[in-house]
Each structure stands twice: as structure tokens, then as C-alpha cells.
Amino acid sequence: MAFDSLTEKLQNVFKNLRSKGSLTESDVKAALKEVKMALLEADVNFKVVKNFIKTVQERAIGQDVMNSLTPGQMVIKIVNDELVNLMGDETTEISLKPGSEITVILMCGLQGAGKTTTTAKLAGKFKQKGKKPLLVACDIYRPAAIEQLQVNGEKQGVPVFSMGSGHKPLNIAKAAIEHAEKNGFNIVILDTAGRLHIDEDMMTELVEIKENIDVHQSILVVDAMTGQDAVNVAEMFNNKIGIDGVILTKLDGDTRGGAALSIRAVTGRPILYVGMGEKLSDLEQFHPDRMASRILGMGDVLSLIEKAEATIDEEKAEALGKKIKKAEFDFNDFLDAMEQMRNMGGLSSILSMLPGVGLPSDIEIDDNAFKGVEAIIFSMTKEERSNPAILNPSRKKRIATGAGVDISEVNRLVKQMEQMKKMMKQMPGMMKGKGKKGRFRMPFGF
Template sequence: MAFEGLADRLQSTIKKMTGKGKVSEQDVKEMAREVRLALLEADVNFKVVKDFVKKIKERSVGAEVMDSLTPGQQVIKIVKEELALLMGGEQSKIKVADRPPTVIMMVGLQGAGKTTTSGKLANLLRKKHNRKPLLVACDVYRPAAIDQLETVGKQLGIPVFSQGTEKKPVDIAKEAIAHAKEEHLDYVIVDTAGRLHIDENLMGELTEIKTEINPDEIFLVVDAMTGQDAVNVAETFDQTLDVTGVVLTKLDGDTRGGAALSIRAVTDKPIKFAGMGEKLDELEAFHPERMASRILGMGDVLTLIEKAQENIDEKKAKELEQKMRSASFTFDDFLDQMEQVKSMGPLDEILGMLPGANKMKGLKNVQIDEKQLVHVEAIIQSMTKKERQDPSVMNASRKKRIAKGSGRPIAEVNRLLKQFDEMKKMMKQMSGMQGGKKGKKKKGLNFPFM
């Protein structure tokens, strides 16, 4: 989870406030001190921390808390609101050009993940917004960067405009925009050159590209794991290019991620997107309020719902619900449901979006071994069609064949069959309870293997 170390510290701090019928100034002082230490430890800019803690203290000892029926809850609400404001308050969307294509210039230091992020952004625009993007390879100093962008484009089925290493980057960018207009493409994402550190040549080239192509957005790609350096890099790029937004990469790590909290406050530029993993579909629009909820252990139900809507086939989910009610679902249904939930992302990340999951017994610091899911798939895929439809036909020789075919021990095959049978019985019982006198149905998605 993003900001894991900071999240643990802040959650344990505000937990002391939960349920307090009365909050004294001393309580607020102690909480503010703990919050201050947690933020500094996470490498949040000192001035940012000072202002943040001051606002919390002022609001927490005000009338809205002291006269409240639930002062403890009010203080937590204040911390959440101020944390969201620190990261920008509300989501900042891409500025779309009046006439296509919308041109986005990607800038940043080498190693921040700029090329991969360009591909992820193109994928997000196409997948979520049904747009037609074009990727442009303007890092002429590193042939590997051009190859990388072309490989990413090929993987995603997104066109890449590339003219090798001989032409000037500014000319490549201009020709790419002309090409996008001819092909009626919606977005042009220009992957510019990075350097290991900021230098005059880099900034001069980027300024020239900006002047010539007049981009609608200039996104600075910053590695969230680089601590306070991320903020210094953001300041320098912003002073020269007047960036319009920040994309944070590696936000799924927990090391010093708190520095990301400083970027908005220091540069006054919004965080537009966040990279939540290495896969090409792991880029999310940045929602400050949702991230504040995640950090404080309040879950992120809206993002979870969005992921489910994107990845879960509603028709299949309804069909499966009917099968589960009649206890007629099969191992094929089981496999299909498992694939859909896996497509939502890592299971520990999904659990982290559930409100209060961090407090649930057995779920705190849970490490889900996704290899186990691979083993389950291997066992099911080693069954015949008849065995998947009707597991009751299983005998010793069939189990032995399945174990051999999946490379798993017979004990594991037996365990899966037993769990599947128990789950079917449980679902039948639940269906009976729900279909009582009132005939009320419980709506929602069913994930049978979770």
C-alpha cells in the first residue's frame, strides 16, 4: 500500500482519539506531536509539516470539536480533511484541447519511470476514456529508450511515432503532432529525454520543445521513493517549464513515500496520476480525498467499485449469483470468477481498499501469496470437463492424475475439493436464509474464493 510506514504511524495515533467522549487541549497537543513525528519520519518537507500540524491544532481545539457530541471522531475527520487538502483537495483532470489532438509533454529525470508511465497513460486514456493516443519517442540520446517505448506500444497495441536518433527532438515532436492530426488521433504523448541529473542542455531542449509544440499539459514524472529529492526536482522543473501536473511513480512502495505529500504544497501543482505498480494497467487518476482515506485506514470504496466495474462482467456476475443460490456452480465458474477478480489488481491491494480491513482480525499485515492462486488454477485446469462440472465423480485414480498434471501433491487436490464442496453447502444455506418469508435478496458481487 502507498505510504505504508506513514499510514501505520498515523493510524495508531488517531486510534487513541476514537471514541473519546471528551477531548482536552492536552490530547490534541499529544496527537499533533505524534502526527508531526510521523510526517517528518516519512520525509515530508519540514515547513509543510509545520503548517499542517498548526492547522490541525487550531481546528481541533475550536468550537466545532469541543462542543461536538463525538469530539474524537471530529478530530479524525479534521486530520483526514487536512491531509486531503495537503495533496490538493480534489481530483485534477487533464486539460483537453479545444481541437484534437491534446498534446501532453512528459518530462523528468532518467530512472523516474517516464517512458513506462507514458505507455501507462496512453493505455489509461484508451481503456477508460475510449480515446486514440499516439506515443512519441523523443529521447534520441538513448536508443534503448526508443526501443522501450516501441515495445510498450506493441504490447498495448498503441501506435508509436519514432524517427530514430538522428533528428532533433523538437522536429520529431512537431511531425508527430501533424501525423496525429492526419490520422484523427485524440492525444499525443511526447516522451522527452531525461538525464541522471538536471543540467542546462536538458532544460534548454525541453524549453525549445515546449515553445514549438505549445503542449496542453506538461507532466513531471517523479519517483515517489526518492524522498526529499523528489520535491527539489519538482521545484527546479517547475521554475523552468511551469509544469501543469505531477505523476508519481512507485507509490506502491512504502519507503519515504511521504515526500510525495510535499510536492503539491511546495510547487502548488496538482498530482494528476499515481503509478501503483509495475504493470502497464497500474496507473490511477490521483484522488486526494481517497488517498487520505487509504492512509488513515478508512478504505477506498469508490476506487474499489471503479475497479470492479471495469473488470467484472456484470452479466456473468448475475449468472454466477443464480448458480450459487442453487448450488449449481462449477469449477469452470470458479475459475472464471477468479480471473475477473485477479484482473482488478493484487489481492492485498484490494483488501486494503476495504474500510477497516487493517483492523480486522487476521487481515492486519496480511501477505497474500498469489502463487497459491496459480496452484489452484493448475489443479482445476488439470481436470477433465466432466470433473469440473461434477466433482462428485472424483476417485483415487482421477485425483492422482490431476495431482500429476498440475504438479501439486494429492493432499492439495483433496483440500481444494473439500473447500469447494463446503463452500457450495454454505452458499446453499445462505441462499435459504436470504429467500425466507420476506424474500429479501442480498445484492452485490460474490467472490467465492476470498
């Protein structure tokens, strides 16, 4: 997950700051030197790091900080504030024309950045907001690009306008706008061609479209995994054609995340969305304050709540809650719970948004590990899932064979279910007790 290494290093720096009752100027400088190294290792632009550290140091060595009761906390707050400033003071929405006027959005980027998939996801977001988007296939060069857009458009329930590969992108775009006017579409999203590198032909094509069509927003899609190159690409596109915003893809991958901290400062253009996975819900609006909080290991509860509201089946969740309170839940309910968790991006995604649950960078949570548990449950009959009490040795042996695991794995899962039920039965009484502290190890590997 992006920023994991950076988060771990910054938390170690801040831990040392908090442990000191008072801070000297040399303490602050030593801590910021470590922060500087952590940012550079995260592939943040050198000039951006230099200005960032300078600004933080000037604020942190002020009298108000040095003489405060909690100087360490004050320094951390300053770092947080400046991270937010670095990425943009506020969340930026994609600008749309008022009323029924058609908004034309030009999507551009290099090949392999996930532009076509992101374009379809963005159309899906607009549809969710009650808009009528039309996707337009202007990539006439890459094999199967048109088909890919059509497949992704179908997934989002958004129509795709295409004239094949025998027409100029400009003419396709003009025809698409006429089609939108006649059929009541109010957003036209042009999926233009990507290249393996920036070249004159590519830029000329984009400039031609912008000179002949009223493009309201030009959005660049860049791959966060390319690190500093993502910032260079953004700067070049902005200088050549002018962009209004950036969408960063693959921020859920094994990336150092420096692009997210550099693009705004280098280009002056905001990050609009970040791609955190393959699903529509994994295209998240970019909130600078929430991202800063996640980077500093403070969690992002607001985004977690929004993701839960968008993906969780409320009726199922309420029914499961009632069963848990009565300690009546079974393996069917557990399958539902795993599905809800998967829809929210998996356990690793959820944990990354919780305050104080930052995992060391060398530890990974493999969400595929739950497939073994699912295999055991799917090897049970409906009756066995609903009533685990009937699971005798012979049934367990059959289940183990069906799931391709040792019988000890089945025994462990059944035991964990029993422990969970016992714990839930005890919870009401324990909640009434005062001053008692208990720590439970969640079953099922949670």
C-alpha cells in the same frame, strides 16, 4: 503497498482518541505529536508536516470540537479534511484544447521513473475516452527507448511517430505535429529523454521544445519510491521549465508514500495520476479525497467500484452469480473468479480499498499463493473440474502429482469447495432469519 505503515500508525492514534469520552488540550497535542512522527517517518516534507500539524491543532482545540459529543471523531474528521487540502481540494483533469485543435503534451522525468511506460498508458486512457492520441519518440539517447515506446504503444493500440535517433528532438516534435494535422490526431504526446540526474543539457532541450512548439501541458513523471527526492525533482523541474501536473509511479511498491502528501504543497502543482501496477487499468486518476480516506484506513469504495466496472466481464459475473445462488458453481467458475480478481489488481489491492480492512504493515498478502490452487485445478480433467463429486482417491493422487503438491492440498481444496456449496445452500434461509448473526470463514484462503 504505499501508506500501509502510515495507515497502521494513524489508526492506532485514532483508536486511542475514540476510546476517550472527552478530550483535553493535552490529549490532542499528544495525539498530534504521534501523527507528526508518523508523517515524518513516511518521508513527508518537514515543512509540510509542520504546517499540517499547526493547522490541525488550531482547528482541533476549538470549542466546537472539545465540547462535542464525539470529540475523537471530530479530530479524525479534521485530519481527513486537512489531508485532502494538502493533496488538492479536487481531482484535476489534464487540460485539453477544445474541439479538433491539437493538444501537445510534453512528458518529462528522470530515467528509471517509468516515464515511457506511463506515457503509453496515458495515451491508452485518452483513447478509451474517444480521443485520437499520437505517441512521439523524442528520446534519442537511451538505447531501445524508441522500441520500448513502440511496443507499449502497440499494447495500447496507439500509433507511434518516430524518426529514429538521427534527428533533434525539436525537429521530431515539429514533424509529428504536422503528421497529426494531416492524419486527424487531436492529442500529440511527446516522450522526451530522461537522465540519471537533472542536468543543463536535459533542461535546455526541454526549454527549446517549449519555446518553439505550442506545448499545452507539461507533465512530470516521478518515482514515488524515491520518497523525498521525488518532491525535490518535482520542485526543480517546475522551477526550470514549469510543469502543469505530476504523475506518481510505483505507488504500489514498498514506498512510504510521502511524495504524494508533499508534491502539491511544495510545487503548487497537482498530482494527476498514480501508477499502481503494470496494466493500463493500474494508472489511476488521482482523487485527493479518496487517497486521504485510504491513508486513514477508511477504504476507497468508489475507486474499487470504478476498477470493477472497467475490468470485470459483466456476463461472466452475472452467470457466476446465478450459479452461486443455486450452489452449482464448480472449479471452472473458481478459475474465472480468480482471473477477475487478478484483473482488479489482486486480493491485496482489493482489500486496501475496503473500509476497515487495513492489514498490519508486517503482514503481506501474496497473490502468487493462488498459483498453487490454480495448478491443482489445471491438473484436473474438464469432467473433474465440472463435477468435483467424482474425485476419488486415485484421481486426487494423480492431480496432486500433476500439480507438484501433497495430496492433502488437493483434499483441502475439494473440502473447501464442498463447504462453500453447503454454505450457499443455507444462505437463503439464514437471510430470512432475524437477529441472527453468523460469521463465516471464506474458503480458498480468502
